[in-house]
Amino acid sequence: MHHEINCNRELVSFGDKDLKIGHCILNETIRCTxxxxVIVVIFSDNFCKSGYCLQEFDIAFRVGKPIVLMLKGDVDIKNAPQAIKDLFYTYVRIVWRLNDDGEYELMTN
Structure with missing residues (x-):
């Protein structure tokens, strides 16, 4: 079933197209947040190694936006900051897992 949202604004924001060129990236991240x-975090081991990704998460967390964790494959949660661990263990998260056919499936857990 296909549903269309009748709206005159963009519903998904991406830094590549929504941050104003020439402006401070931190201020633009805060503005967009x-x-x-809601903020959807594509969470991976590389996310935990990226200072910029962690800063974006911190901004969303401090501003008080709902955050949805989306994990692709197995992620070692031990490397995550405490705020992400708290979300991981407390709230619903979306997981992409490889099925037996080698394709990713979305599931909640």
Whole structure:
């Protein structure tokens, strides 16, 4: 079933197209985060190694936006900051797992 949302604004924001060129990236990240209804974090081991990704998460967390963790494959949660661990163990998360056919499936757990 296909549903269309009748809306005159973009519903998904990406830094590549929504950050204003020439402006401070931190201020632009804060601005876009405040305009968002929810933040979806594509969580991976590399996410935990990226200072920029962790900063984006921290901004969303401090601004008080709902955060949905989406994991692709197995992620070692031990390397995550405590705030991410708390979300991981407390709230619903979405997981992409490889099935027996070698394709990713979405599931919640």
């Amino acid at each position: 405040k305009l968002s209804a």
